[in-house]
Amino acid sequence: MLAGEHFAPLSPADLADGRDRALANRLITTALRRHGQLNFILHALLDKGMPGKSGTFEAVLRLSVAQLIFLPDLGAHSALFLAVEAVKRDPKARHLAGLMNAVLRTAQANSAKFSMLSDDLLLPETFGDTWLAAYGEDAIIAFEAALLAGAPLDLTLKEDDPELRDALGAVPLMADSVRIDARDKPVEALPGYSDGRWWVQDAAAAxxxxxxxxxxxxxxxxxxxxxxxxxxxxxxxxxxxxxxxxxxxxxxxxxxxxxxxxxxxxxxxxxxxxxxxxxxxxxxxxxxxxxxxxxxxxxxxxxxxxxxxxxxxxxxxxxxxxxxxxxxxxxxxxxxxxxxxxxxxxxxxxxxxxxxxxxxxxxxxxxxxxxxxxxxxxxxxxxxxxxxxxxxxxxxxxxxxxxxxxxxxxx
CATH class of the missing domain: 3.40.50.150 (Vaccinia Virus protein VP39)
Structure with missing residues (x-):
């Protein structure tokens, strides 16, 4: 399991600029959304299973495999080099630097095969059967697509203001809810935030x-x-x-x-x-x-x-x-x-x-x-x-x- 605390060191203060923060966010988000597929891949790559008491090894491995398989535009060399360097700096994981290098090279060699994994692996078995019975197969397919796509930003407006909607690039949803595509923008920087003209709220939550x-x-x-x-x-x-x-x-x-x-x-x-x-x-x-x-x-x-x-x-x-x-x-x-x-x-x-x-x-x-x-x-x-x-x-x-x-x- 990819525990959230593995990523605690990646605070904004540790990153050089906005591009680094965006890259870190992209890597972590991809690893979380593809967690089920990564489970399958790591099971195939690690003959003896995940090493125990290995510090940040699993977190670094998951991020690096996610980059190699699902974010090929970021380059394979950086994934391999940075992963090995990262575990070398961790006293609890440095003895696994060789294993990290070997596993990632195997992942790289099989990247085409792994990138074609079924979306059926995205949702955990804990909920799969229950959701299938409750919502049907078409909904489950939509759930998988929604997991990979992420969520747009929905806002509830204090007042119906066409000029504000235009400034936000917002699309009306229902009642006073609107939707914008602002995944790469800080909420605090959006028009109308500082003077309290809206609040963040998913359309369903409203x-x-x-x-x-x-x-x-x-x-x-x-x-x-x-x-x-x-x-x-x-x-x-x-x-x-x-x-x-x-x-x-x-x-x-x-x-x-x-x-x-x-x-x-x-x-x-x-x-x-x-x-x-x-x-x-x-x-x-x-x-x-x-x-x-x-x-x-x-x-x-x-x-x-x-x-x-x-x-x-x-x-x-x-x-x-x-x-x-x-x-x-x-x-x-x-x-x-x-x-x-x-x-x-x-x-x-x-x-x-x-x-x-x-x-x-x-x-x-x-x-x-x-x-x-x-x-x-x-x-x-x-x-x-x-x-x-x-x-x-x-x-x-x-x-x-x-x-x-x-x-x-x-x-």
Missing amino acids: IPARLLDLPASSRVLDLCAAPGGKTAQLVKAGYAVTALDADAKRMERLAGNLERLDYSAQTVVADATTYAPEEPFAGIVLDAPCSATGTFRRHPEVLWHRSLSDIAGRVRLQRNLLRNAAKCLAPGGVLIYCVCSLEPDEGEAQAAWVLANLPELELLPVTAEQLLGLPQAITSEGTVRTHPGMAPGAQNGGMDGFFVARFRRRS
Whole structure:
């Protein structure tokens, strides 16, 4: 497994200029997106398997094989030379410099064969069968393409401003979401950032808060709120918003984001499973902690850092959060439950669990009129399911995998 900590030394301060940073980002991103194929290649190249207690050897090897096989424009000589030099500088890996050289030369000799590996290797078996059953073969093919392509940048605009859209080169998606291609540009350098005219938010992540559909000035609770995208949406909609999260550092980030946007909300640092407000809320948005598998276009590492036991633990937490959210909701109030997960256990199965175990809540189906531009995301039960093979209207680039269910507390 390609552990994230292997790349910690590659900080911007260690790199000479923007070109070096772009190159490092390209190498790391390619290695992460091609992780499944690299597993296959390394298994074929290492007769005795990956050496144990070998420092940075595996990380350097993965980056170098990714360059040789999938980034041939960068040149084979630099991949070989730099890889050997890198392991020589690591006391825990220097004794493997000869093995590094031999393995990479074998990879180079077989690069044509390895470059033709099937995309079926891109997604881990942990999720493959479940996703195939849930979404179908065409969607899985789209998932593989989305993993390799990465994600464009989606923004939520504070106001509908044609001049700002033109300055950003933005394409409208749905409601106040737009999409730009800015993968090589710092977000802070984009027009409108410094004066708080938009915030970064995937088109799928912007759906849940829009479905609250309550009168202006309604008291609304944003549970598990940080870093604050949905909080900003709720403030924009005119609600009296309380944003809650258990992580004080993340709440500082939320407060900073709201300050940039010139928005305000009451902030609370507390455990969302036990929080007890003085009076119930008319609306609650619960963006529950989850496996985050729906974000793999921009975070490919999540595919390899999740296990079935991890998901089972998150399912238990989500149910505890749902129980307490129901207690915090006023009669007639609306609860939005959402997760950025492709796992049915965290989405569809949780909605069914709510209806079977929380009799005070009833499903409030989402209609096509409430999801203009994306009717295909509405399920037969009236919940919402998006995935990376889906996009608003005729746009390309997909969207995050999200599940959204809307409930109402019985009077």
